[in-house]
Amino acid sequence: EVQLVESGGGLVKPGGSLRLSCAASGFTFSSYSMNWVRQAPGKGLEWVSSISSSSSYIYYADSVKGRFTISRDNAKNSLYLQMNSLRAEDTAVYYCAREYCSSTSCYTGAIDYWGQGTLVTVSS
């Protein structure tokens, strides 16, 4: 069974830092691109960042570029999001999410498994 379990969320002051982790199990983690997607309370989904299976390709939303860093450790089946210079508008539930792949292909922009999310609250 595919499982994605996020951790590391919490309350942080504006300008502070947090590091989110996502522990993956039930699939060959090193074969999949991974994403972070966030959802502010009562709001819609916002794509944050993506990383390819070998970390060769990394992309960020403009809203977090220069402040957030995505990384992965395939040996540990783990995905990370280092968040610096946090702002109130970064307050959200952060989801770790796996790119959808069939037995033959992977599908750009499609996400088939999501974690339960971890809440990040930026407030003084």
Place this chain on the structure above:
Amino acid sequence: QSALTQPASVSGSPGQSITISCTGTSSDVGGYNYVSWYQQHPGKAPKLMIYEVSNRPSGVSNRFSGSKSGNTASLTISGLQAEDEADYYCSSYTSSSTWVFGGGTKLTVL
């Protein structure tokens, strides 16, 4: 990276069909066949319903279908059922090698 435009809400009666639109630009929806649709029930993680404009993952009901014309993608749900009541989000790949979601549409089954 402006969000794709979706209607805030749509509604329909059981058994009816509804369509949710998702409007972008030639730099996202109109430029690529990488449009996905997600269903999200309250307090739950999103569920992939459609990928690459019109393809359904295994296990998704064939009552859900997707299409695209120009800069607008659409999700159609036929034979509405009570359990279809949820929020629906579209997403698209963009020319900046990023992804963008729509603002979401709340579907109410009357």
